[in-house]
Amino acid sequence: MSAPLSPIAISWVLSTISGYGIYGLQIILQYLRRGGQQVILPRQPTVTEVPSLTAQKLAPIFQLSQKLHAYLKERPDELLSFNHAVLHGVSSDFSGFAGQDRIWGKPNVGCAAIEHLVCTPHGREIAKNYDMFIAISRWNADYLKSLDVGPVYLRYQGIDPALFHPLPKSDLYKDRFVIFSGGKFEYRKGQDIVVAAFKRFREKHPEALLVACWQNLLPADAAAFAAAGLVEGVPQPAQSYGLQITPWLLQQGLPQDSFIDLPFTHNLLMPLVLRECDIALFPNRCEGGTNLVAMEAAACGIPTYVAANTGQKDLVELIGFPAFRHQGGVKASSVMNTVQDWGETDVDEVVQAMEYVYTQRQAARDEALQLAGRLTAWDWGSLNEKLLQIVCDGQGEAW
Numbered sequence: 305m306s307a308p309l310s311p312i313a314i315s316w317v318l319s320t321i322s323g324y325g326i327y328g329l330q331i332i333l334q335y336l337r338r339g340g341q342q343v344i345l346p347r348q349p350t351v352t353e354v355p356s357l358t359a360q361k362l363a364p365i366f367q368l369s370q371k372l373h374a375y376l377k378e379r380p381d382e383l384l385s386f387n388h389a390v391l392h393g394v395s396s397d398f399s400g401f402a403g404q405d406r407i408w409g410k411p412n413v414g415c416a417a418i419e420h421l422v423c424t425p426h427g428r429e430i431a432k433n434y435d436m437f438i439a440i441s442r443w444n445a446d447y448l449k450s451l452d453v454g455p456v457y458l459r460y461q462g463i464d465p466a467l468f469h470p471l472p473k474s475d476l477y478k479d480r481f482v483i484f485s486g487g488k489f490e491y492r493k494g495q496d497i498v499v500a501a502f503k504r505f506r507e508k509h510p511e512a513l514l515v516a517c518w519q520n521l522l523p524a525d526a527a528a529f530a531a532a533g534l535v536e537g538v539p540q541p542a543q544s545y546g547l548q549i550t551p552w553l554l555q556q557g558l559p560q561d562s563f564i565d566l567p568f569t570h571n572l573l574m575p576l577v578l579r580e581c582d583i584a585l586f587p588n589r590c591e592g593g594t595n596l597v598a599m600e601a602a603a604c605g606i607p608t609y610v611a612a613n614t615g616q617k618d619l620v621e622l623i624g625f626p627a628f629r630h631q632g633g634v635k636a637s638s639v640m641n642t643v644q645d646w647g648e649t650d651v652d653e654v655v656q657a658m659e660y661v662y663t664q665r666q667a668a669r670d671e672a673l674q675l676a677g678r679l680t681a682w683d684w685g686s687l688n689e690k691l692l693q694i695v696c697d698g699q700g701e702a703w
Contacts, residue, residue: 309335310696311342313390315404318349320570322488323596324393324401324417327461329354331391334688335696336361345369346376346384346407353570376406389413389695394437395592396420396641397427411435413695417592418444419492419614422641423451438691440593441615443645445703456703459691460618461596462684463603467575470605470676477580480513481662484581484606486597487588488520489539489547491528491637494611494649496535497587499556501654506562509662514563515581516553517574517597519546527637534651575604583661583668584608587649589634591615598625605676607668609657613647623678626671628653 312335319325329352332343343365354362376382383406390409393401394416414434423431431453438459439445445458483502487493495518506512524538524547539552549565569577574597578584584601586609593615602608602625610616612627619625631647661668694700 309338309340310388311344311386312340312388312692312696313344313346313386313407313409315346315390315407316393316401317347318345319351320353320572321351321568323461323593325349325351326571326596327415328391330462330464330684331688331691332362332365333358334685335692337685338689338692340696344372344386344390344407346372347401347403348373351568351570353572355572376403382406383408386410391415391438391695392434394418394434397422397424398430399427400430405433408433411695413438416440416444416448418447419590419592420641421447421644428453436694438694439703441591441618443615443617444592449703457691457694457700458703459694460682460687461593461599462682462687463596463599463679464571465603465680465683467572468578468600468603469575469680470673471575471579473580477513480511481509482513482515482581482583483658484515484517484578484584484601485586486517486584486601487586487595488522489518489524489549490520490522491525491532492588492590492646493518494587494589496529496532497649497651497654498585499553499558500534500651501585501587501658503557504651504655505658506558512562512658514553514558515566515577516549516563517566517569517577518549519566519568521545523547525637525639527639528635531635531637532648571600574600578604578606581606582665583658585654585657586610586616587628587654588616589613589648590643590646594618599679599682602672602675603679605669605673607661607672608675609654611647611649614645623682624675626657628657 314328318328386409391413392404394414414437436455448456485498502514526538539547584606586598595616609626612620612629613631620627628649630650634643634646634648636643
């Protein structure tokens with residue numbers, strides 16, 4: 305009889321509208337499939353929308369999380385230590401999410417999505433708190449290994465094939481050529497490149513429709529966008545939360561009927577958006593991971609183009625994503641630490657991709673369906689099983 309699975313804790317906030325939030329949720333679901341019994345979440349999950357039966361399974365975990373969150377809030381100086389794995393988010397210079405330094409595990413695991421390759425003496429001290437690191441791209445794995453801060457394991461993020469798979473369109477937009485762009489609005493995601501290319505493409509094809517899924521709770525770095533020089537200004541914060549995307553797109557000279565500004569959209573509903581689209585564009589300047597939204601778009605059988613830089617190169621080289629291969633130097637604002645290895649996609653190449661899919665729709669669709677078939681091997685369950693073998697079982701080969 306096999307030994308019971310050890311408990312596991314995740315220190316970041318779970319949600320179904322953010323990359324890290326979805327990542328954590330999928331780790332927990334695979335842990336439960338394995339027969340795991342105890343999940344510890346010191347920060348209460350927010351904005352989660354999952355199928356009813358999944359919600360029933362998660363309810364006791366979320367209820368315990370609510371109590372633990374309240375307990376820690378009442379005792380701001382208390383630290384928790386566990387004799388099992390605790391997973392933490394790790395960003396540039398080994399920074400993390402607020403409050404994650406109040407809970408530690410054996411092992412203490414850093415799940416990295418690093419975009420700025422900078423390591424200060426302070427960051428190196430923080431890195432000493434971790435027993436191992438999980439990288440979600442070869443780019444991040446190579447960087448972490450070069451720092452010699454501990455064992456590094458490459459474990460990719462995935463897609464949920466039960467949600468993200470090809471199905472016919474609803475034909476509600478059959479008279480439009482629908483272009484999807486997703487990811488929170490920020491400089492590294494390259495929304496300014498998309499807007500510049502879309503404006504040019506629309507001059508020739510006025511039926512083009514941009515679907516922008518760009519909401520972000522944080523303000524954009526206006527200086528960085530100004531340095532690139534492709535757009536005017538940045539979206540302003542909304543009165544409640546998020547960004548005013550629509551007024552900003554109008555400011556760029558786009559007519560109201562040429563775009564759809566999507567609100568925060570749960571992962572559960574994204575397939576219904578993606579399947580209506582004819583092409584998905586990701587000229588992102590940098591991705592610490594492989595680009596989760598791009599993988600989900602491609603899994604739906606949509607022709608999906610990514611920039612051949614940083615973590616996204618794994619999608620190009622390992623799965624065969626069509627790519628924006630001409631990557632120039634990136635202009636940075638003074639507040640950025642570094643943009644080493646980032647890439648600037650040529651606007652002309654983005655226009656060419658749209659023209660190809662527009663004029664060769666069946667060929668592009670056939671190619672996309674083949675890619676979607678290859679992506680079925682990148683399902684969350686099998687990929688997170690490999691992660692759990694490391695953090696729960698102590699098995700796995702380091703990078």
